[in-house]
Amino acid sequence: MPETGRPTNGSNAGGVRVGVYVCHCGTNIAGTVDVRAVSEYAAGLPGVVVSRDYKYMCSDPGQALIQHDIQELALNRIVVASCSPLLHEPTFRRALDRAGLNPFLLQVVNIREQVSWVHLDKQAATAKANDLVRAAVRRVFLHKPLQRRRVPINPNVLVVGGGITGIHAALTLAEAGKHVYLVEREPTIGGHMAMFDKTFPTLDCAACILTPKMTAVGSHPGITLWTYSEVVKVAGYVGNYRVQVKRKPRYIIEDLCLGCQECVTACVYKEGKTPDEFNLGLSKRKPVYLPFPQAVPQKVVIDPETCIEFKSKKCKKTCVEACGDRQAIDFTQKETLEEIEVGTIILATGFKTFDAGRNPYYGYGRYPNVYTSLEVERLINAAGPTGGELLLRDGKRPQAVGIVHCVGSRDANTNRWCSKVCCMYSLKLAHLIKERTGAEVYNFYIDMRTPGKGYEEFYDRLLDEGVHFVRGRVAEVTDWAAHPSEKGKLVIRAEDTLAAFVRRIPVDMVVLSVGLEPQLDAQAVRRIFNISCSSEGWFLERHPKLAPVRTFTEGVYIAGACQGPKDIPDSVAHAGAAAAEALALIDAQFVELEPYTAFIFEDACSGCKSCIPLCPYQAISFAEEKKKATINEVLCKGCGTCVAGCPSSSIQQNFFEDEEIFEEIEGVLAYA
Amino acid sequence: MPEEKEQALHQAWQEGAARANAGYVRRRITIDPITRLEGHGKIDIFLDEAGQVERAYFQVPELRGFEKFVQGRPAEDMPQITSRICGVCPTAHHMAATKALDNLYRVDPPPTAKKIRELVYNTFMAEDHALHFYFLGGPDFVVGPDAPPAERNVLGVIGKIGIETARRVIAMRRRWRELIALVAGKAVHPVFGLPGGVAKRVTPEMQKQFQEVAAEGVEFTKFTLHLFEDVVLKNTDYVSLILSDLYTHRTYYMGMVDDRNRVNLYDGWVRVVAPDGKEWKKFRPDQYLETIAEHVEPWSYVKFCYLKQVGWKGFTEGPESGIYSVAPLARLNVSNGMSTTLAQKAYEKFFSVLGGKPVHHTLANHWARLVELLYATERMKELAADPQLTDPTIRVLPTEKPREGIGVVEAPRGTLVHHYQTDENGLIQKANLIVATQNNAARMAMSVEKVAKGLISGADVPEGVLNRVEMAFRAYDPCHGCATHSLPGSMPLLVRVRSQSGQTLALLRRDFDGSVHRE
């Protein structure tokens, strides 16, 4: 068992010449780690030709320093002790590349995120840094020049979610001439924005600005719009994803339906009996319906749960008659699976609103006149169930309305985060309610959060309009009258933290400003797309600042409220960013993949087949003629599971070969 | 031998004696190494002031602790693990362990399995006995105990019997061992034994091979017996050597017999006869604890077996001492005969020539071994002819929960006991192993001491002594045969007479090529 090239003390085995570079990162590292000591320690390690420390290795002069040394001192291995490799490994690899050294002859040591920032004891931190550097030097000895793999990018893009974010992303890409598949799970696109009446702070009507974009999507030749559909499986890798989309039957042949809605009128149900999803149950719809007038596509949908034909097969099918020779109705439609190939994916799956029932002390569901903000959006919407009239359940106009902020936000019992949009939409609702009903409006808030262009001004405007503001978290909403004046009213109890006493304010209507939450199936969805979630359940970006729309899966981007609470302008900006990232990738025409693939020593392989079931990507197959396993490098994603599982170590992984890792293990443990 | 060396030796001895008489300095002779089952053996001989042998220690300076490290191992692995106790007689340990597993799981193997086991076992017995006779005993008798050392080795034997015969011997052993491998996987460290049967079937083709080789084996053995008669029995010196008191101990004997008290190597009753040859005890193998006890001496790693009821009386012989002997001579002594015709004849002749049962002459082991060799080959022939041998039913799957199991076989070198206790999952909790040579350890120690006392007097060590001392334990075939026979040289020895300070007074050595030097 011959020894592989291992640093032999003093000499630099195999002409290996290592340069070690220790970064101060200003005081980020130097504050806790004695960087000078580390670089001096490194200088004494076998094979190390030069060892330096520098304020900012990632800066241009820092990189220049490395390049200069590589050329002047004929270095052929580089170790950089700095921040996490996930941050600047690419930076330093480029530096090596520019100096004519294969970028993979580099090892980055993480002495910031995992040393200086997490330890206080300078001595211990420095010792740890030394160990890690020593390990890196021993490891880098064995590094081999590697070539990145170039794979072409399929220019088609998949956008998941048809809210404003998805719509904007899809249009941006389509305008750039890329083909976009837009998949929406509901029968229509539009998302939450379509439900709003006005938008803050400008108060322009949501429909007016959204509808044109929706129709644009519906008619754009570059966009394949699949509503009432869901992505069920994603295979492949960046640039070459194979996606399976489940298309639920709407029992309407889309190409034949004109959206005339004669079938709806003709339906044997004279009145709708089913709570209307779009109006949050504030109105009823028929089994055959168009979600809302501006729905895109303008295609009705039949709900098999309530349609008589599906229940009894004995319906007169007046709808079919109404449709006449267009014959757009097809009760036999089945769910279908479409397979598409795309190069990049943008997730814009949005959010769900907080279920106000979870805070029982606010009486939602118990008192008829306690509403959620979204319900009120519908009520005051001209296209809503009441035609824009804000009426109580008994049809009366409210005299006094209380708006409770932070329901399901900033709350240790439910969600800790600030939902970011509630303050502003509460102000908007307060304005609209006062405008429409002239009622007294009370806002109960913890803090008024109005960051954003024109937002604070909008708040000032409402103060002038005479809307009441009480700073205090509402304790409860009750119908228990403590005073005749409270009879038949809903009483809001809250501590006024400015006036420092507890107020009881009787109102006719309570609006709960519910917060934003990740979609219920966010976990399932992220697994389909192989990305991560934050502990709150929002999709996790690659870097909170530098890569807000990227994920850890190359070619999969996240945009809008699925990444965290956002208002419309933010969501649209986000969508644009995601579209731009995708475009950048597509226009490069190819992507370079890390070469961390597994490879087989064929002579050594005994053909025991143990590795074959270990690969989730079917990258390993058994070559009958040779009786050896073979790896398809294109399919290999470089996890190394087969390497660890090979009983004769006949499989190795580039950049993570057994010997390299053994050196690292023994390196961190070896006492110098 | 050069004059001056002679004188130097005497002078040294005089000085030594003087110092001895002055200060009671004892002198010792060390014969190191001799080898045996687990590594090498060592003999330490101490002289009294008069230079007479006061005490001789036959030591076994090594221990591997199988009894301990098998704890926690699955019982079914024991046949393969314990075979590593000895690479010369692995099949014996493998078989004892396998039988212990039958007993452990309370399974009775199908008849075919038993026959396959016994067939393989007798094949093993044949090659092992042949190995010993031709390459260990051989030099002593075929060329003679007093022949020049240079000839007293396998080459001497070949010279005597002819190169063709030598090739025949080697070829015979090879074919026997090939047969073992055929069924058991490997000749050294077989793998075929399982509780309730064997792992591999015997196909008709294999059976045919067994039949051929078995027949050949019987002929080969006949020839060997003739050779023995011509060379040994017709030589009165040899016979008298065999009968000489120097190589005689009146001890008990132990061995395995079948229901009719005939020798059986694979299975049966354990029978013990007293020095007077009468049956002293007969017991089922799993009763061994009632009879066999082991004694510990601080100067050897080997334990010395004795008969529990008689008790340990030190290294003495006779009916009052529990010391007993095993291996071929013992087996013939405890039995009433052999179950095969030719072997029975040989058996009768053996005792008539040596003056009836029991025979107490250690060196008679060599002859007894040949009688057994004949039996083994005949038994092979019988089993190989058995039509049931190729029956596909070779396993009974155990159903009982394991607890305790004991397995006993007659190894070439004597009764071999494996005794296991396991947990419910069949993992070994305790193991007790009594290996063949241990049964003989006490008698061997006595033999060595007897010869030493009889032949050694002070520093004046005649050359013959070395081989005579060797012969004393070699007759027991203490399992060091494997190495000595394939190189040109009989077992080399060194006798060193030295003061306690370790200063050498006299040195007599024989090198690997057989040449002898005084230095």
Add this chain to the structure above:
Amino acid sequence: MRNRQLTRAPQPQAAFEPRIVAFFCNWCTYLAADLTGTSRMKYAPNVRVIRLMCSGRVDPQFVLDAFAQGADGVLIGGCHPGDCHYQEGNYRTLRRYHLLRRLLRQMGIEEERFRLEWISAAEADRVRNAINDMVERVRALGPLQLEPKREDREEVAV
């Protein structure tokens, strides 16, 4: 190759500081460990992290080598079941871990010295807690000395 020289720690005279080698998955635990940094959480400096693309790459040889080379504990960090960046890798790890843990027990190595944690990229606090907790448990156990002490090599009267 088998005969690599052991670079064993001299038994520290000062208070015993456990040395723990950690193998972290690049997509979850390693990220979480970075996040503990960016969140400026503090934890014990006794762990040395080795980054792998997947916990499935952790060859049991690495764990044994770490112990043999003087580690007092070994920690593996992987993605939660069902969250593996490579679909199945962490399940392979889990199965190997179960058998390896039994093997180590048989070799007299206390269970607290070998640990598998599922930590997602967002769970910085779990990295801190796992490390602090493990360091304390191992500290209580004391150093793991596998190499028989020197005198074992000299003759000792039985």
Add this chain to the structure above:
Amino acid sequence: MTPAKPKLAFYWCSSCGGCEETVVDLAEAILDVVAAVEIVFWPVALDFKRNDVEAMPDGSIMATFLNGAIRTAEQEDMARLLRRKSGLLVAFGSCSHLGGIPGLANLFDRESILHAVYLESPSTVNPESVLPLTCHHDKGHTVELPAFHNTVRTLDQIVDVDYYVPGCPPPPRILRTALQTLLEGHLPPKGTVLAPDCALCDECPRQDTKPETLSIAEFKRPQELLIDEKTCLLAQGLTCIGPATRAGCEALCIQGNMPCTGCCGPTSRVQDQGAKILSCLASLVEGKEDAEIDRVLNTIPDPVGTFYRYGLPGSFLRRKKLNEVQAPK
């Protein structure tokens, strides 16, 4: 003997003699070997007092084949001496290569072994609890025994080893080629194991019967099933170590219809055979829940004894942690 012939030596330490037997099993071929070389030492045969061996010039032996593990001070001593005297030192057989089956003693310490043998054994009668002594005084005689260590060691843990001949015992084919290689002087790189560098499946007659996607629901013990003579033993649920074991034996045990137990040790890229077969088998078991996984894995009753049957002293951990080692409080 003509001095021209290369000098060979054989020596045994803690071993069973099976390695010698394998030399003998060269049968007729042994005569050619004897003719080709001068055997200057034969372990069990020749007097090897230190000073005799020391008398030889250093390196004068072309090659020494040393079998058996190192358990006693005396063996350690001889190993050092023979190293010095030999041009090439060959670890011969599993015991000197990896520790061998007696290496399983590393799961225990010296004391517990002595107790088991001399005190706990049911057949032993030892009222005074006599234990063998390294130095025993009896009526003025002083009788020595070499002490034996807590730990069984491989040869290369004591001295520098040039080559390894694997196997328990080394299969005749491997031995023949090894001898040829050395005698013909085509010396491979130092440290080479003189056997094929490929796992056993490569030459296993049952390779074709192994399914490509094996998923193990239960490990079977040989007494639990009637073993088919044609099908891959792993596919039958038996723990066959073949995939992690060096080939060269022509799958003898499997031809005996029993699983490979790993005597030829790992292939050259593997450092710890047990860890690799553990990884391989565990990776293939069914189950995603702890309980389910344990249920399957617990059907391997003795991991160490199964995965390190021949290689415990040569493994990374070498031995069970000694109890006497305590934490400094």
